Amino acid sequence: MKFFTGDDFQLNTNLEFIKEEVNGRPIVYIDNIYKNPDRVVEYLQNCPIISHKPQDPQAANGVEFFDGRQAITEAYDRQWFDIHREASTLLGISQNTYFQGGCMFNMTMLNSLPKGHWFPHTDPHCINGLVYLNKCNDYGPGTSFYNSFNYNGGGEHFNPWCDDADETHCILDRYNCAVFFNGDIYHSMRLVGNTFIDRPRFTEVHFLTY
Known part of the structure; x- marks a missing residue:
């Protein structure tokens, strides 16, 4: 059994x-967010993928792909709260944002790759924060933005693929880089x-509601 402490999840200073x-x-x-990103990844590699949505027997999740989350509350660096405040200010959000704390990591693995885009969506009244933790995809495609459209897919875990989205930009998946944008x-x-x-695919996620 491997052993981890809060030191493995400490952030760099002077970001x-x-x-x-x-x-x-x-x-x-924000580049180089974690002091020891390889240890964070090592922890995640030893975790199962747990679905964070109710499982439907007809859902593709768990069959055609595996999508879920892992949450860690004990190893949370409280410097994140200062980062959230600064990011909110830079994004022009004047309202106070709320974050419950804890590290939350999205984990996605595919059996195959259909055509299309994975579940384009919005998160209203929310700032989204991501940390990319994929050395195998460093400077590869990370998060895409789209023009507004009427999504008619089957939902994130049922059948997420959508082929009629108008992609406008793609943020690169830079290893150990954080990015914040309006949801x-x-x-x-x-x-x-x-x-x-x-x-x-490992991505830490922060939802700052306002």
């Missing part, structure tokens, strides 16, 4: 916040090629 405009909307990046932008993880076939 640099980089702001850019994408389609007229601000995006915030009212249509977005989804971008899955291309065979990178995550039989190999899990």
